[in-house]
Amino acid sequence: MQMMFEYFSSFGDLSPSNMEFLLSHIQQGKLNKGEKLIRANQTVGSCYFFEEGFLHYYTHNDFGNRITLKVISPNYCWTIMESFVNQSPTLDECIALTDVRYCELKRADYMAIKSKSIELSNFIQNITEQILSAKLLEAKKKSSTTVEERYMDLLHTHPELVQEVPVHVIASWIGTSRETLHRIRRRLSVA
Amino acid sequence: MQMMFEYFSSFGDLSPSNMEFLLSHIQQGKLNKGEKLIRANQTVGSCYFFEEGFLHYYTHNDFGNRITLKVISPNYCWTIMESFVNQSPTLDECIALTDVRYCELKRADYMAIKSKSIELSNFIQNITEQILSAKLLEAKKKSSTTVEERYMDLLHTHPELVQEVPVHVIASWIGTSRETLHRIRRRLSVA
DNA sequence: CTGTTACTGTGTCATCTGACACAGTTTTTT
DNA sequence: AAAAAACTGTGTCAGATGACACAGTAACAG
Known part of the structure; x- marks a missing residue:
């Protein structure tokens, strides 16, 4: 999880004890090619950081055609925000296109981290703001x-x-x- | 600023003293039709909540054609995230299509609010998460x-x-x- | 009130797009 | 090893798109 440590470090400084606390809640996982990370009708309970491999995140349109929402690359932090935040089931799916190594932060741990100290809470807020900003730039690029x-x-x-x-x-x-x-x-x- | 109070209240409970603190940093403003809220090469220093009127948020593509990124309606919280968060100038612009009434939260006040208490910090985080979630749903809808x-x-x-x-x-x-x-x-x- | 600018809506035309069908190759399953 | 499934790449064709031009209307500026 060196990649994840470097990813977190790119968002600014965090005291060593808080960084330790944050990293102590991370679990590592693997997927084989073809395995689903998220299935339809599932409520998403974690956010993920991918260290290796590619994934296909997709939904279906009204005609049942599969529509790609994101191809996920290594060094990327991802979840299905709507399901993760509101704890509602999603119809979207996410499948491994190759073998995948990832780190996972469960929602309960995410909440615990946000509530531990104002430094950690603001750190998570900084990450969320940067992710929002990146999404808006991506949407702008797609439009133009x-x-x-x-x-x-x-x-x-x-x-x-x-x-x-x-x-x-x-x-x-x-x-x-x-x-x-x-x-x-x-x-x-x-x- | 009753609309803004209701907008904030929709994100969950906040103690009256913290809600008072939050609202005390809000400034109200107006634009006439045709006036620009954001001009090219400006660094965005606030986030805005619009209570009345419509605005046109646009960029330019490589050919100099104007590309609409968002038509802003009343009851909407908006800023140019990249410029606001990173304090870099934007080339995008935002102009009033009609007369507009809005509330403004300056960046320094936003930072002060986030640092006042963990309740306020988490409250702002909740709002940011909901906005990110809404943006992703919007992008998904556009793709499908x-x-x-x-x-x-x-x-x-x-x-x-x-x-x-x-x-x-x-x-x-x-x-x-x-x-x-x-x-x-x-x-x-x-x- | 008049002139200017911006907007609305339509027609024409060249070009592009996507559905469909097909053949061949690669990967996966049995 | 063989069969099946998935993927790649191309050709044909009907329909859609956007650029351009145009005429008319509405809004704005002087």
Whole structure:
């Protein structure tokens, strides 16, 4: 869990005793390729930090088609916020696309950490604010770029993801069909 | 600022003394139609709660075209998170589409509130978590609906907005052109 | 009140998109 | 090892999209 320690450290300083307290509540887990982390109708009881591997987080539209909401890469903190915060069941699912190693913080522990001291509470608040800010930037980027720009950006920032994740999953995530994405890939490989 | 009090109260209980402390830092403001709340290259120093009127929050894409990021309605808490949290200048802008009444919480006061007590710190954290959750649901909805479905949803949930906001602003927000949105409106009015 | 600017709505056209079908390859299951 | 399932990539086609141009109306500025 060295990666998780470094992830937390990037949000600012925390006294060693509080960092120790925080890390002491983390549990490590593994998933095999094809295993589900979250199944439909489940209430999400943890937040997760992924150290290795890729996951596919998806929902279904009114026609039952699978829509990719996120392809999760290593070094990423994630949960289904609605279900985690409000303790309501989710219809979304999350499945391992490769073997995965992760750290898990259960909701009861998360609440205990927030209530331990104002330093820890504000530290968690800083993390939440940064995550919210990142989500808004992601949404802004999606609104102001074309599908081709989004794919090219992925090629530059996540080349391993593009290698390991099926084209139809990536296509859905960036907002197009697998046919159109194949045409984009052909166009980019000719240039 | 009764609307703001009710907005805060919807996030759970807060002791009267802490609610009083929170509300005592709120300043009220007004904008006339056409006035900018946020200009390009400004560092955002407050978060805002809008009680009346509509605003247009937009950025520009690489071609200089204006892209709507949000049409802001009454009863909505908003800031440009990246600029507010990291104190970096933003290139985005926010302009009043109608006359606007709002409440403002300056960043220094926000920090003071978070540091006053663990109850207030956790209360602010609850609000941030709910806002993050709502943003993720909004993004999920955008990914799994068509432009027409999004417009129909707006007709049902925000009929005044559809009346008062220019069609090209709404079109950009829901991810289409004003020509396509006019065709959708024609199709919906014939049915 | 008049002129200017912004907005609304429509038609035309070239281009793009996605559904469908298909063939081939790779991965998984038996 | 063989069969089945999943994935990759391409071609065809109908329909949708957005840019552009245009005419008319509403709102705003002088």
